[in-house]
Amino acid sequence: xxxxxxxxxxxxxxxxxxxxxxxxxxxxxxxxxxxxxxxxxxxxxxxxxxxxxxxxxxxxxxxxxxxxxxxxxxxxxxxxxxxxxxxxxxxxxxxxxxxxxxxxxxxxxxxxxxxxxxxxxxxxxxxxxxx
Numbered sequence: 001x002x003x004x005x006x007x008x009x010x011x012x013x014x015x016x017x018x019x020x021x022x023x024x025x026x027x028x029x030x031x032x033x034x035x036x037x038x039x040x041x042x043x044x045x046x047x048x049x050x051x052x053x054x055x056x057x058x059x060x061x062x063x064x065x066x067x068x069x070x071x072x073x074x075x076x077x078x079x080x081x082x083x084x085x086x087x088x089x090x091x092x093x094x095x096x097x098x099x100x101x102x103x104x105x106x107x108x109x110x111x112x113x114x115x116x117x118x119x120x121x122x123x124x125x126x127x128x129x130x131x
């Protein structure tokens with residue numbers, strides 16, 4: 001039996017090898033059970049560390065992903081709402097025309113630089129567009 005002692009900064013590792021040949025070869029040595037157990041313990045530490053790291057990253061990234069998803073949804077809804085209001089204003093502009101600046105009006109809807117207003121002309125209430 002051959003004994004090897006490795007001395008490092010903080011640990012002393014002892015590796016014992018059995019000099020009996022295995023699988024018909026004369027020069028190969030098989031490690032003893034204590035060394036295999038040490039290797040399994042090290043592998044367990046590495047695997048546990050990886051699992052904890054993945055779990056921690058998932059716990060941190062999932063709420064961020066949910067928040068960003070909700071924010072992009074809200075942006076899309078708002079953008080679609082504004083586009084719809086512009087289309088409605090264009091359709092009303094084609095049908096009723098633009099405000100000529102004469103008379104008092106009541107603001108019905110405002111979209112960025114344009115507005116849809118209600119105005120009374122010649123006793124008739126109509127809708128006009130300001131742009």
